[in-house]
Structure formats: C-alpha cells, structure tokens
Amino acid sequence: MSAPALLALSGVSKRYGSIQANKAIDLSVRAGSIHAILGENGAGKSTLMKLIYGVEHPDEGQITWNGKRVELARPSDAQALGIGMVFQHFSLFETLNVVQNVSLMVPGKPAELAARIVELGSRFGLAVDPNAMVHSLSVGERQRVEIIRCLLLNPKLLILDEPTSVLPPQSVRLLFETLRRLQADGTAILFISHKLEEIRELCDEATILRGGQVTGRVNPRDHDARALAQMMIGRDMPQLTVSDAGEPGEVRLKLQRLSQPRSTRFGTTLDGIDLTLRAGQIVGIAGISGNGQQELAALISGETRAAAPEMVQILGQPVGDKGPMDRRALGFSFVPEERLGRGAVPDMALSDNSLLTAHRQGMLRGGFIQRSIERSFTRQCIDDFDVRTPGPEAEAGALSGGNLQKFILGRELLLAPDLLLVSQPTWGVDIGAATAIRRRLVEMRDGGTAILIISEELEELFEICDLIHVLHEGHLSPALPRARTSAEEVGAYMIGAKA
Amino acid sequence: MKIRMVRRDAASHLAMVGAPVLALVLTALCSLVLFAALGVDAGTALHALLLKPFLTWYSFSEVLLKMAPLLLIAQGIAIGFRANVFNIGAEGQFIIGAVCASAFPVYFPEGDFPVMLPAMILAGGLGGLAYAAIAAGLRTRFGASEILVTLMLSLIAIQILNYLLLGPWKDPRGFNFPQTVMFPANAQLPRLFEGVRPNISLFFALGASLLAYLLMERHFRGYQLRTAGLAPRAALYAGFSTSRMIWLSLCIGGLAAGIAGASEVAGPLAQLQRSVATGYGYAAIIVAYVGGLRPLGIIASSFLISVIYIGGDSATVSANLPIAAVEVFQGMLLVFYLMTFTLIRFRFEIEREAPA
Secondary structure (H helix, E strand, C coil): CCCCCCCEEEEEEEEECCCCEEEEEEEEEEECCCCCCCCCCCCCCHHHHHHCCCCCCCCCCEEEEEEEEEECCCCCHHHHHHHEEEEEECCCCCCEEEHHEEEEEEECCCCHHHHHHHHHHHCCCCCCCCCCEEHCCCHHHHHHHHHHHHHHHCCEEHHHHEECCCCCHHHHHHHHHHHEEEECCCCEEEEECHHHHHHHHHCCCEEEEEEEEEEECCCHHHCCCHHHHHHHHCCCCCCCCCCCCCCCCCCCEEEEEEEECCCCCCCCEEEEEEEEEEEECCCEEECCCCHHHHHHHHHCCCCCCCCCCCHHHEEEEEEECCCCHHHHCCCCCEEECEECCCCCCCEEHHHHHHHHHHHHCCCCCCCCCCHHHHHHHHHHHHHCCCCCCCCCCCCCCHCCCHHHHHHHHHHHCCCCCCEEEEEEEEECCCCHHHHHHHHHHHHHHHHHCCCEEEEHHHHHHHHHHEEEEECCCCCCCCCEEHHHHHHHHHHHHHHHCCC | CEEEECCCCCCCCCCHHHHHHHHHHHCCCCHHHHHHHCCCCCHHHHHHHHHHHHHHHHHHHHHHHHHHHHHHHHHHHHHHHHCCCCCCCCHHHHHHHHHHHHHHHHHHHCCCCCCCHHHHHHHHHHHHHHHHHHHHHHHHHCCHHHHHHHHHHHHHHHHHHHHHHCCCCCCCCCCCCEEECCCCCCCCCCCCCCCCCEEEEEHHHHHHHHHHHHHHCCCCCHHHHHHHHCCCCHHHCCCCHHHHHHCCCCCCCHHHHHHHHHHHHHHHCCCCHHHHCHHHHHHHHHHHHCCCHHHHHHHHHHHHHHHHHHHHHHHHHCCCHHHHHHHHHHHHHHHHHHHHHHHEEEEEEEEECCCC
8 A cells, every 4th residue: 555545634623612523533545445434423423524525624634635735625625626425414406306406516418417327327326317306216316316416526535424324225235236336446435334234344444433533443344343333332332132022001002094195295195004002012113214204203293183083093082183282181292303493492491391291290380380390300301311411401402412312202201101102212312322212212111101113223123113114105014023024024115115 | 713603502691681782882883973974963962862861850751651652562562572473563453452442532522431541441452452363363264474464454553543533533623633532531541740741551561561571481371482483393292282372472462552552542642643653563573672572671672762762852853863863773773683682692702723
C-alpha cells in the first residue's frame, strides 16, 4: 500500500456546544475498498460523514484527498472531488419522476439522462424506470434512484448512511450485489452501519467509533460479531433472554375489517385489517415504513376516527368513533414514533409533558394543575427509566432523541396500561437503552399487559414478539407465530411476494 | 469568526424581561434617525413620546384610561394567540360590544331601567362573544380562516355602527350628527378619581388579567390551549379537542373585546359615536405580543403602549411630529420585539474558525 489513501482524515475534531461529537479522528479509505464506519447511535458517525461531505467543517484536523490537503466548504466542493452521498432519509421529490429528480442535480438533457440511468441500472443491478413517478416507487427503488443520481456524477467515493435500515432482507441482498459491482469498477465505498453481521459480510475494513472517538481499526472478517460489539459499545452486547409467554388472557384489542381510504395522495389505504391482541401477549407489526404503519397507529390511538365504531375494539368496547382521551380512559396508552411535536411538546418542561397524557394520575384538582404531583411523577419517570437530563424543569426539546424516547415510554408505562401501542420503540436509541426498553416491554407483558409493537427492526420483533404480522401496502398478513416463522417468510410478506 | 444561534436548555427568564427593554431601546435609537430625517428635534420628540405622559397627573390619568381597554382586549385575544387561533378582529367585537351596550340607554334615555350598568356590560360582552362566535362556527364547520373572517367582520361591524348612527339611533336633537343621545348618569361607569376620566373598567381589565393568569398558567384547559399552539400534533395525540379550543379562544377574545367596547361607551364617551372605533382592537394585537402573550407581561405592555399613545398625541402637538411617525414608532416596537424575542429560547455563540 504505497499509494496515498484516497481519503484520509487526521486528528479531526468537531464540537457542538458542550458535546464533543468527533474527537481526533484518524481515518483512511483506500481506493476500491468497502470501508465500514461502525458505531451505535450517537457515536459520531453522522457528524463524521457531514465533515467529509462538506456539510459541516471540522474545528481541528485536516482532510486529504489523494494525498493533497483539501478544504470542503460545502457539499458541491466534495462532489467536485468525486464524493457522493446517499442519505438515510431520501431527498427526492415525490411529485416528480425519476429523470426530473436526477436532472435537479445532474446536468444533461432528459433523454440522455434517461438513457444513462438505464445503462447504469443494467451495469450495476439498479433497475429502475426513468419515467416512473417517485411516489409510486418502493423504498428499495427510491434508494436505487439516489445511488444512480450519485453515480451519474462519477464519484470515486460513495458514502451510504445506514442504507439497509429501510430495506427488507431480500433487497439488502440486491444492494450488496450492487456495491460489490461498484467496488469491482474501482469505486470506494464508505458504509455506515450499526449492524455487525452486514459489515462482516460486505466490508474489507472497518473503523469503529464510540463516543466520538476511534476505538478500533480492523478487518471485520477477522473478528466475530461479539468482538466487534465489544469495540462498538465498550462491553459485551447486552443479552435479553425472553421467556415464553404464558397462556394469553382476554382480548384487549380487536381490529375487525378495519379499512380506511388514504387521506392524501401519498398516504396508504388500509384494507380490511383483522387483528386480535390478548392480555399477556406481545404482537409485532413488521414492514417498511410507509406501508400504512402511521395510518394504522393513528386509527388505533383515536387520532383518526374509524369509519365504524366496531372496527376498533379496546377491552371489548367498540371505540372506532371515540377520541384518544376516551380510549385512554379505558386503559390504553401509546408511544408514537415521532417524539418531538407529537409524543412531547418541545417547548415545554418535562413535568408539563407528563401532564400531556398522565393527567389522570391525580395531577388535576378541579381542573387546576397540581404541580407537586406533576413533578414527583416526572421525577419517578426520570429515575425509573434512566432519562439523562438536569431534571423535571428541562425542556423536552433539549433532550437527545434517545433520552426523550425513554421519557415518553416511561410516561406511558407508568400509567400501567392494559393495552399499550408502541411505534418504533428503539429508533435512535443506543443499544444498551434499547435492550432495557425491550426488557421493560417483556416485563409489562408478563404482568398481563397486551402490547402491540410497530417496528421496522426485524431483529427486535423476533426477539420479543409472540406473534408477528406484516403490513404491506395497507394489507396485514395473517399472524405468524414467532417460533414457527423465519426472516425469509416475513421478508416475503414485506415485499408482497406472499400475501 | 462565525456567530451561531444555539438553543437554550430552558427559556431564559432574564431574556424574557430583557427582550422588551432591548426592543424599546432599539426602537428609540432608530426613531432618533427617523426623526432627524424628518427634521424634528429628536430629543424633543422622545421627551414628548416617553416622558411627558408622566409629568402631569392629568396626562398620567389619560394613560390609565387608555390602558383599560387595551389590557382587557389584549388579555382576551392573547389566549387565542397562544393556541394558534388568530382573532385579529377584536376591533369588530369591540364595536359590536359598544353597540349592544348602547341599546339600553338609547331605548331608556331617562335612565328608567333598573340594572342599567350591569345590563350594558353583560350585553356588550355577550354581543362581542356572539360576533366572534361567527368566526368560530365558520372555522370549525367549513375550515374558513379565522384571520380573514374576524378581519372582515370588523369592516361589517363599522357599517352596522354607521347604519345605526345615521338611522334609527341618531339623536333627534343632535343637529344631524351621527351619534346617539348622551347617556343618563346611571349608564356611566363610576370614575376612579375626582376630576380625571379613568373609571372602574380598569378593574375589569385587571380582574381579567388575574383570570387569564389562572387559566393559562394554572388550569388544565389553559395547558391544552398552550399545547395546541406549541405542538398541534401533540394536542391531537393527547386527544385535546381542536374545535373546542377554537370556540373557547374566540369566545374569550370576543367576550373581553365586547366588555371593553361597552366600557368605552359607558365610560369616556357617554354616548355611541363613530369615534368609538379608534383602533383599540388592532393596537391590542401589538400589546399582546409585546407582553409575550403572558398575562403579567401584557399588564406591563399595555401600560407601555398607552404611554406611547398619550406621548404620541403630545408629540404631534409639541414636537410637531406627523401622526404617521408615531405609528411607525409603534410598528418598530413590535418588529424589534419579535426580533429580540428569539433571545428567550436561543443564545448566540461566537465560534472561531479552526486555524488554517
């Protein structure tokens, strides 16, 4: 390895206020390699990529490209060098077609671009119709559009931020195939992930981050997942052993032919959904976001009213026409996937955020707010669920995503619900906290609570659910008992190969 | 070097008090330039605007007189503003309140009605409430923007006022002027002090401030209103009824503006005339925002704006300042306040670029 690295960072640091996001990072990416950046949530991966892509600027340290020192003031500087990036959350306009989206970033006549899109598609296994409207594309196809858009700029280095987190298992295979072909073509790839097995399968090199610092530089194939986890979280991977559920009790939630036409052009129509959830049971709903998950959650919570009362039954009562407060009065509680602005009010103190849904816990007297009860409830939630915050007076908007999730989940669990709906319980939460959250959910189940979990993380659902359904384009699969199904079967439902 | 805005962990109480003060200072500085450009001696103008109202008991009493309706209306509409319900037509509700209250003395000009004042205040309040409720009904039923509806209703209210004053309610012995009869003594609010005009409507306004404080800072209903304003989807998630918020916000705003209108005809005017519509309803929007939409802040801001009103009057006379310049002064105060308001939740951080 005498040639200088394609991209090298030395001593790069970045600080946001009191948080040191990156500290003295050294990184070296060889031309034509697939290099993993491994780290859990909050380890500083995204910040590092923003520095490389010119979105942010390092406080200290330097970046070299082919041995030459570079200053990346903006993303166009990085693109000019030959750096392309595919973001975790896609930046495509749904109302435009593929060529139009591409032409916003890539110069050229639409007809020529369309031809090149088809050509690149066949060369790298990225088949996509250039004239298709983006809103009609699946998540996997949208990701291909993003990748093609980068490839049209002839990058020498392609950055992919958690590319597999939105894909069903089958599409992950296709993506890896594409990445290997790109590698054979001489393109270097920076692959950001927290999924150990994927990295071991795909990558030649890995740089591991923890708390903003590099904690390891290894060939991932030489180490097992446990050793990588050690480097990533600094201790052994927390194990969660889930005992089998006891005999399930009475029916707590019943969805009966629940149908709802989509409310916007980009929404999903729910079509005749049947589901039964009993006391002491955890039922999971797998599937890629955007297949009706949000619509279904809002119908169960009461934020959207169902067309007929008996379509949604909570503890035996038809509630399809009732609002969230009436449903909560029956013993329902709900952790939504959006934390800021829905599960919590960012500009209010945590104690006032307790009031949002926990006001029935004696926090009101004659309609007046009992601050001391509000505060002691909040204090208990902070202590029990290990929320890292200065105290009940801190505003929700100042908490990190993971801490806010712990607070909201804690608030809803402290209500001792008979029926709990949790949407994406561990999005953006670090591994230790995610394990703690799952353990809590299992404890609640063993205490007799009926729990419905909507999650994109298949591993999570397989870890704690007793039954798994798959939601695909507004259809719900039959219930698959965890013990008798497999990731492949669930994956087939996720892409609509089975229904 | 780069300056960035960083979110504070919690709203700064210092900045909450400091922001209006800073806004006032910036406004004063800018008006110095403006007044100089107009060829007015800036010192005289600012002296008249900000100091003169305090120099005589009479002019100070006029400040208190202005403050009563501004405070009352602003407390009412600020509640809605915090819930993102923008009733900007308090002027119309104020006029309708004045009209409804005037019905009693107009039809009983000898004062031969037993509970004259309570009836007037009640009728004024309910009239304003009903007028604002039109906007609530149109918003909840048809999704019509309450901003437009309340604003347009204000224009209609002025025409209702004109019709009554030029037609059925015109004082037959009033030399054809568009005004009603002078009200009998029992249709006039008791004055607070001998010889000057402030009346007990100031207590209505202070009482309303206390109620607004209890509702918004202590009561669950106020919490729901605040939640609806700060995070509408969180209010939906918790199940707070949106239409109830809209009704409540508009009815409270209309009630307060209506009582203020009634107090105006039962107070300094002592009759219904066109000049009842002097723009208190619009000025109250500025008062509400300068007060940070908080009940205590609004008490301070209503006093401040009243000072500027009275000071503005005297500046047009003694410093020869055009009335438009006074309005610009008030407008600048609002704009600067909205700018400095950011400091409550954000602080500036100076960041040195990494040495190259």
